[in-house]
Amino acid sequence: MNIAEFFDAKLFMAATITLIVIMDPPGTVPVFLSLTGRKSPAVRAKAARQAVLVSLLVISLFAVAGQAILSYLGIGIPALQGAGGLLLLLIALDLLTGKGSTDPEVAEDVNIALVPLGTPLLAGPGAIAATIVYVRQADGHAGAYIALGASIVMVHFVLYICLRFSGVVIRVIKESGITLLAKIAGLLLAAIAVQLVANSVRGFIATP
DSSP states (O other): OOGGGTOOHHHHHHHHHHHHHHHOHHHHHHHHHHHHTTSOHHHHHHHHHHHHHHHHHHHHHHHHHHHHHHHHHTOOHHHHHHHHHHHHHHHHHHHHHTOSOSSOOHHHHHHHIIIIIIIIIISOHHHHHHHHHHHHHHTTOHHHHHHHHHHHHHHHHHHHHHHHTTHHHHHHHHHHHHHHHHHHHHHHHHHHHHHHHHHHHHHHHHOO
């Protein structure tokens, strides 16, 4: 019996590397700290847990029924990229202008974990599109589906570790560092947002 029938190691490695590169766990730390750095360790831990769970839920949902959902709603990947880019741009502008509240309510903590951390920052258009592509590659093989599921869980475990222990960075950079980090994160988020919108426009142009 071929081991690939139970677990496709090649697809597992390919999917894990691809999702790690796209979701960029170390790169999410500055944005996470810029949004939660002034909160208590308990609230930060809660936000990290919720953000990763939301991302896992979204990615898993699109892995199971992503193509069907997009087809039913008549939505293409370019539209998904454009929407994610515009949402990230709004968050980036808020970070750059410093208009966000420095002492938000608890309800807002949950909202931050859902949007923009859980989605579209973690479970963004790129990760969703890659997941749908790998589901197509699985092509009905149980071992490939198991490998893809394990890959998704592995990537989110890495994401959680990076976010959960990001408090170590706070003890080093202090309050002024968090403010600087927010500006840098805002600039990076704006660049990511513009790239997503550009990819969306290219996708619409290339679509017959």
